[in-house]
Amino acid sequence: SFLFDLEEKFEEDMFTFHVCDVALKHAPEFRRVYLPYVTNQTYQEQTFQRLLNGNAGFQQVLERLESDPVCQRLSLKSFLILPFQRITRLKLLLQNILKRTRPGSEEEVQATQAYDALEKLIKDCNENVQRMKSTEELIYLSQKIEFECKIFPLISQSRRLVKCGELTALDFNTLSPKWKVTTRPIYLHLFNDCLLLSRPKEGGRFVVFDHAAFSDVRGEKCEMKLHGTNKNVFRLFLLQNYQGKRVEFLFRTETHSEKLRWISALAPPRGELDLLECPDAPQVQCIKTYKARENDELALEKADIIMVMQYSNDGWMEGVKLSDRERGWFPSEHVELISSKQARQKNLKEEQRVKNAKQQVFCKK
Template sequence: MENFKRRHSKLINSSRLLYQEYSDVALNKAIQSQKRADSLAEDLELSSPSSPRLRRKVQSPQNSYLQRLSVSSNASLWQEIPMIRGSRMLLNMSRDDQKLQEAKFELIMSEASYLRSLNVAVDHFQCSSELQVLLTNQEHKWLFSRLQEVRDVSACFLFDLEEKFEENMFNFNVCDVALRHAPEFRRVYLPYVTNQTYQEQIFQRLMNGNTRFQQVLERLESDPVCQRLSLKSFLILPFQRITRLKLLLQNILKRTPPESDEEVQATQAYDALEKLIKDCNENVQRMKSTEELIYLRQKIDFECKIFPLVSQSRRLVKCGELMALDFSSLSAKWKLSTRPIYLHLFNDRLLLSRPRENGRFVVFDHAAFSDVRGEKCEMKLHGTNKNIFRLFLLKNNQGKRVEFLFRTETHSEKLRWISALAPPQGEPDLLESPDSPQVQCIRTYKARENDELALEKADIIMVMQNSNDGWMEGVKLSDGERGWFPSEHVELISSKHARQMNLKEEQRVKNAKQQVFCKK
């Protein structure tokens, strides 16, 4: 890290695009590639963003390709490098080897674009004298966190990638470099992402209550260096990047020769990024859950057996108000009555409450999650009483078995509650689900509730079930995360061949991990 200031990237200006747009172009390209996945005409651009071809220009032989590229247009394809294009080595390479090199080059080019955006974030925003005067030290620290350290780590990573590339443009490795830098990634990304909750809170507070901050920010964002992108889009870059970096390494791993040294390095680098992202998500979830529990503790009263609500291991899975249906007999007739009950479902316990004014709740019953069951109900009722399900407490707070009949507003809410109340399920065996529907995300979706699945463009999801009002429950193939999402954000993958290839590729990654880590 001490050599950072003395080294200069040759790729930093290779693209006019900042990472936000560069990444979007790459993801759109991945979406189009998936649509052509079963076509024999699929080209070599599977993981590369579309861009103009390099301008043909006579160059002095002493200049390296990277130096020339630094003043070229948006070059991003390895095969378009003048030394590579039309060379005998390229012609002798197999199609799979060409795709592997393209995947590696995409990692390098995207890191260059990412560093360019980080430079704007640090030099233009974080180091802004106006913002430094305007914000307190604590506000400035929470807003920008360790962004400068993230930038420095990215710069060192890119420098090493460039050196590796220049050593042998035809057969270069990037996974060993990623693996070597993994400890530095963890050192800066984990605290930065963990701080995300405070970052969002301070940003919203400043936007809502500080007119001067709004004015300064508007002026800074209007500078051409930002390319009409907001400060917020720069602040969220680090988490987006490590997520994308994991997928780029995964794409390389899928193409490396089995049982090769490169496969081992790709697997280890991918695993390091996967663990980092998991730890980042867990830290963010833990902070969010603790805040939710502290807030709920102030809003909840118990009229039954009390138990301590706040716990480090407890997290809110789902909550909401449902309508309980009660049947009572008057002479020879049955009468149906309804009453609102609010459910707070945690990963270890279910609370049933009567809602009160000002967002308060009175808990009248609760049970351990292991003693809770939800089931579909086929009972046919007239009028608005549709979307019914049964809830069983096998042992409530008094040790008794209790049954409830609930009605939801929508079909999707009914299915979501039944799914949330089901016992935990292990990660599905992909090869045992060859006929399960698959969809591809075409528009990013940010999860709004705890049982929802956040989606990024080009994510492939195996669909577990559909509602009749536009929601799906599925599992992301890339990481096994499960949840609900609106169907309007995805497109169906209709080709059976394409679905089988997606499963085969993900299984390839799992097999590689088993081979590498079982040997140890």
């Protein structure tokens, strides 16, 4: 086993003990075990919750087992998520080892290969989970949606939900001398390839009245000076809707963060961020784990370093994790500002060091 091989290496020579070659040797086995386990984790959680809610006997046995001192007051749920946390922490360990190896050395090559194998495994796990979640969302949504405009098939293996929610559309009566404003609720379902605009109905159902390809959608801040409750407003443009027409909407959100999150979600796809092009961007470090609740949010683990791209006035930030370039929103209460310029520069150099090592090792192949 992985642990046995680590212990054996350590006992052989604790002074030249290396983790990376052992991790690289076991990488194929990690993939065989962890990939299906993590992929099916959603179903584990659903089954666990169903048993907890509907089986009194299960709950009694669970309470007895969790009270055993060997569990150290940890719940079964915490043990179910432990495997994925373990490979994530192993990846971080390999990354830190790589940062401290001598450039061009055999140790650097081993550390880079081991780190890359774990990084690809975690990426594949996340993609599989997201794919299964997206398919479930599409199947559920297809049962709740009806079209009053041109119908198109909703379920697709490549389609995933990016963001959804009910917004308030503002309509101005320009014929009135005081520009009277009327409002109506519109529900948006934003996917990676299209946008649906619906009227919400009772029972969580939706009537789609317009849709457009994602490439024909734009969102931008509204500079109009609106008084009263008409703040947190942004414009939505359909450059070409299902009828081939250009359509414009003015939406109001409940909070400033929701406004910024919608504008960010509606932006064209971004390329990978070059960290060295943002030397003065603020950085924060995670001090409290955060589990993403919506598709545009960023899951955080303690000690994660995030480059902040923008922030709202109600306590949310959008940022990019330096370790994997993943981008998303998170609450500011889970992080603390890195005030030292030297520390920020060091973080950027270390991440660039990892990137350069990967390029050198895999370009030689």
